[in-house]
Amino acid sequence: MTSVLPIHPFPVHATTQRGPRRDDRPSSMVGNTPVLRITAPFATDERGFWAKLEGFNPGGMKDRPALHMVERARARGALRPGARIIESSSGTLGLGLALAGMAYRHPVTVVTDPGxxxxxxxxxxxxxxxxxxxxEPHPDGGWQQARRDRVDQLLAEDPTAWHPDQYSNPDCVAAYRGLALELxxxxxxxDxxxxxxxxxxxxxxxxxxxxxxxxxMKLIGVDAIGSRIFGQPVQPRLMRGLGSSxxxxxxxxxxxxxxxxxxxxxxxWACRALAATHYATGGWSVGAVALVAGWAAQxxxxEATVAAIFPDGPQRYFDTIYNDDYCHEHGLLAAEQPIEPVTIDDPGRVxxxxxxxxxxVAAPGRRV
Structure with missing residues (x-):
């Protein structure tokens, strides 16, 4: 019989560690991430914003929902001891599920795509x-739908396996209570x-x-060009981690x-500017959010307190965002700083x- 180490579930509620940090297990390293004040060149010193640096988690922001979804599924009996976890991921949730699988003794399969x-x-x-x-991408739903179809196939082959379904699992939403309270x-x-x-x-x-x-409080969402979420037509996307087909x-x-x-x-531009001016940066989501948060601060x-969530760090993007050859190949090295957005009235018309x-902002179509 395989021995199981005692598990201390990650608390959804925020906690505060005093003094030098010491962790006795990998899962306890999740949470209590720092915030950093971001100013020029994104905003003036008087109108900067606070960035919550989720890249300080072992695998990034999605360590939080991965651990929480697994914990809750085990508590309900939906995930049996030792059963396989199967999920679709563009990367960050996969890292979180690998951590959760290690902590709770579950094998993990991450369904990905060539990107x-x-x-x-x-x-x-x-x-x-x-x-x-x-x-191969799905003809309508792209790589995301292709990954989901493959998950369904793997689940049919293993009736004991569990699928977190991060896109529609309410535990994925509830997992961020700790982040909010920390912030x-x-x-x-x-504000x-x-x-x-x-x-x-x-x-x-x-x-x-x-x-x-x-x-x-005002909530500003940041999406990718070519994403379907807020009513735009689907297009091929270089950016991973935000947007959806x-x-x-x-x-x-x-x-x-x-x-x-x-x-x-x-x-x-925003990712590289963050690195050069704040010694803190990340991937596509971080750059896009920093650009918009700087605009919002202005x-x-x-007196408004503007805060942004930076989901990850730069490590996985050294061959893309931070690679000059890649950026030149895809025409990504813009010469000038983006100053402000164009404003439209209806995302369905342009x-x-x-x-x-x-x-x-309105739900543009049927949700999955």
Whole structure:
């Protein structure tokens, strides 16, 4: 009989460690991430914003929902001891599930696509996960739907396996309560929150909790050019980690006050500017969110507390965002800093190609 180490589930509620940090297990390293004040060149010193640096978690922001979804599924009996976890991921949730599988003694299969960075494939394998890669995109739902179809096939082959379904699992939303409480403890009541939107989990979960303290808080969503989530037509996307070619059920459309779309070259500029000026940076989502949060800090009153969630760090993007050859190949090295977005009234009437905002946010179609 295989021995199981005692597990100390990750607390959804925020905790505070005093003095030098010491962790006795990998899962306890999740949470209590720092915030950093971001100013020039994104905003003036008087109108900067606070960035929650989720890249300080072992695998990034999605360590939080991975551990929480597994914990809750085990508590309900939906995930049996030793059963396999099978999920679709563009990378970050895969790392979180590898951590959760290690902590709770479950084998993990991560279904990915050819866009997954080679370093992520190697790291997932090193952490004990099985990587299953689809080879053809779905004709309508793209790589995301192709991955979901493959998950369904694997689940049919293993009736004991469990699928977290991060796109529609309410535990994915609830997992971010701890992040929200940490952020409020660090910066006080938040007046404007800027979040990237992919599965919809962290924007819904963090905003819901922060509005318990400040019901008037404004939520700005950040999407990728070519994403379907907020009513744009699907296009091929270089940017991973935000945007979607499906309608994730966890996206809380009613929570958003406005949405911005950001293009890859604009996100690359922001990522590199963050690195050069703040010694803190990350991937596509981080760049896009920083660009929009800097604009929001300038657009709102000086006294407003503007906060943004940076989901990860730069490590997995060394061959893309931070690789000059890759960026030149894809035309991503913009010569000038993006200053402000174009404003549109209806995302269903115009296909955006560069940084654009809209304050009419509605569910554009059937959710999955």
């Amino acid at each position: 997954l960075e080679p370093i992520l494939v190697r790291m997932l394998t090193a952490y004990g996960a099985r990587v299953d890669q689809v080879t 409020r403890a660090q910066v006080g009541d938040v 404007v929150l800027v979040c990237s939107v992919g599965t919809g989990g962290h924007s819904a979960g963090v905003a819901r909790v922060l509005r318990e303290f400040n019901p008037a 499906i309608y994730p059920a966890n996206v809380d459309y009613t929570a958003f006050d406005e949405v911005h779309w950001v293009a890859p070259a604009e996100a690359v 657009a709102h009153v000086r 296909t955006v190609q560069s940084w654009t905002r809209c304050d009419a």
